[in-house]
Every structure is written in structure tokens, then in C-alpha cells.
Amino acid sequence: PILGEVTTFSSTFAAFHAHRPLLPSELRHLHEHRYAVVPGWLTDAADIGALRADSLAVAAHGSLCGVGRSGARRVDEGIRRSRQCTIIRPPPSNSAGCVDTRACLVRAVHSLRAELQGAEQLRVGQPRSGRAALPHLAPHETELLYLNYPIGGHYRRHLDQPYGDAGWQRCGRAASDGGSLSGARTRRAVSFVIYLNKGWDAADGGALRLFPAHERLYGSQVSVGHVADVLPEGGTLVLMMSGDVEHAVAETVAERQAVVGWFRECGSGRVPDLDATSLRTLRMLGCEATSGSCRAMAAALD
Numbered sequence: 001p002i003l004g005e006v007t008t009f010s011s012t013f014a015a016f017h018a019h020r021p022l023l024p025s026e027l028r029h030l031h032e033h034r035y036a037v038v039p040g041w042l043t044d045a046a047d048i049g050a051l052r053a054d055s056l057a058v059a060a061h062g063s064l065c066g067v068g069r070s071g072a073r074r075v076d077e078g079i080r081r082s083r084q085c086t087i088i089r090p091p092p093s094n095s096a097g098c099v100d101t102r103a104c105l106v107r108a109v110h111s112l113r114a115e116l117q118g119a120e121q122l123r124v125g126q127p128r129s130g131r132a133a134l135p136h137l138a139p140h141e142t143e144l145l146y147l148n149y150p151i152g153g154h155y156r157r158h159l160d161q162p163y164g165d166a167g168w169q170r171c172g173r174a175a176s177d178g179g180s181l182s183g184a185r186t187r188r189a190v191s192f193v194i195y196l197n198k199g200w201d202a203a204d205g206g207a208l209r210l211f212p213a214h215e216r217l218y219g220s221q222v223s224v225g226h227v228a229d230v231l232p233e234g235g236t237l238v239l240m241m242s243g244d245v246e247h248a249v250a251e252t253v254a255e256r257q258a259v260v261g262w263f264r265e266c267g268s269g270r271v272p273d274l275d276a277t278s279l280r281t282l283r284m285l286g287c288e289a290t291s292g293s294c295r296a297m298a299a300a301l302d
Helices: 011-017 024-033 045-057 099-117 279-288 291-301
Strands: 035-038 083-088 143-149 154-158 184-195 208-210 228-230 237-241 247-249 256-268
Touching (some): 035 228, 045 143, 083 099, 083 256, 099 184, 099 256
Antiparallel strands (some): 083 143, 184 237, 184 256, 208 247
16 A cells, blocks of 8 residues: 555554544643653554564664755764654655554554644644644645664754754755745644653663753753653653754663654745846746836846
């Protein structure tokens, strides 16, 4: 089956959808504090085990995790040491692991997106207190991958949205090449992590450290405190507003597997064209300036 399609599965995989609904208190915490920890979101140990086995089976098809913005990413194990294998865009080879397990995971993630989108607790924004309403989560822009931390793996404090341009990533041509003709852009809105190691011991390290919402590492509001350390216990779901909560992963002394993903929102906003003679510039002049300006520009091109 193609991941993301509505597919009929055998009864062997029907139980994979045994994840519990989010509690009203968890949704309120997500809105008010910009993160929520959901213990036992996956309720069946067999499902957790199947996902962990699949993440290990496709590990060879993955790559080292990078840091930095798209287009300028680099590997720096002093900042981040882990490996990833994408599930949505692009998926791993169908010859590796279990396609049915990954397809069921995709369906569960789609269900989670719909649950968040429909939650009354997330619909009303409070801008003065930094509690924005949940935007529309684009159903076909979800990112999903397996993330494996080896012994000694870690990730220093960071934010899941790029710090520049309010986190937006423009589609199409780069600004240096004139920008996208459509002006389409997307950004991460909600980050989620599903842990896959049952019986995790605190002595194994690898905790997810969450910092206060809207606090920045290199800003005037930096504090030495944190709001939570989350042990990566199998079945636990962590939700974060991607542009609000900085976080870090402590060094692990045992191998650690998880599903990681992001629900994205879409927007638009053109970048001014850097090429004064491009067709896009002429089109914009035709819409926004006088016909005389257009004729002058056309004459200059002759």
C-alpha cells in the first residue's frame, strides 16, 4: 500500500489503532503551556514493539541527522548525534521492515491531527499571553520519521521552527533566485514524539528536557530553569507547539528509538524579485503599476 492512502488491513494490524484519546486536561495544558505529555497514548505493548522493530529494520536506509535550515544543513555531532529514516516523504524501501506497520502508524498520526484540529481547547487564541489558536494543519504536509539515538546520542537545546522569518519555509525557488512565483510557504506548527522503548530506566539518560514557552537560548528572557524532563518510556506521546517551546535531549547510555513528526500549516507571501528583468517583475508591474511603466520596462528589454 501507498502510505497516506485509505487502505483495508487484515485483522493482524487492526489493533494498532489502540491509542487513547487526548484528555481535556492534556489539551488545556497544550494550549496554556504550549506542550503536553500524554503517558500511555499507545496502549498496546505489541504495537509499540512492532514499531520499534520496524525502526531498527529500516535503520540502514536512514541517514545521520543534520542541523541548520533546509538547503544549508550539515552534520555536527557536537550539537546533535542521532540517525533518522523518513516515513512520509520519502518512505523507506518496501523491501525493508514492515510496510503495514508504517501504514498503520500513518493512519494513527492522521487521526491525531484530526483530533487536535477538532479540539475546542485549541480554537481560541490569547495573543497577549502568547497562546495562539491552533492554525489549520495541512493534511498533506505532515513530516514523519523514525529517530534512533545510539549510545552517546544527544541533541542540544533548539527550536523546531527555524529562528528566522517566523519559522516559514518558502516553496519553490530560493529568494536569491527570485523567489517563488506563487509565494507559497509552510512552517511547522505542532511537533510530536512517540517513544518506543518499554521499561526505560532513568539511569539510561535520554530524557527530553522542555524549557518555558517563548524563552530563547540567546535572548534576554533566558533562564537556567526548565519546566519538565520527560523519560522516553514506550507509548508516551509528547506534543509541543513548534515555534514556542525550546527543548533538548540528554545524552543516552542506551539505544533509544522514537517516532518524530510535525504537523505543518500553509501560508503565502511573495519575496520581492531580485531580477528586475524577469517575467515575474513584468507581471507584478502590470498588476501594480501603470501601463506606462510596463511599456518603459518592455522597451528597456528590447
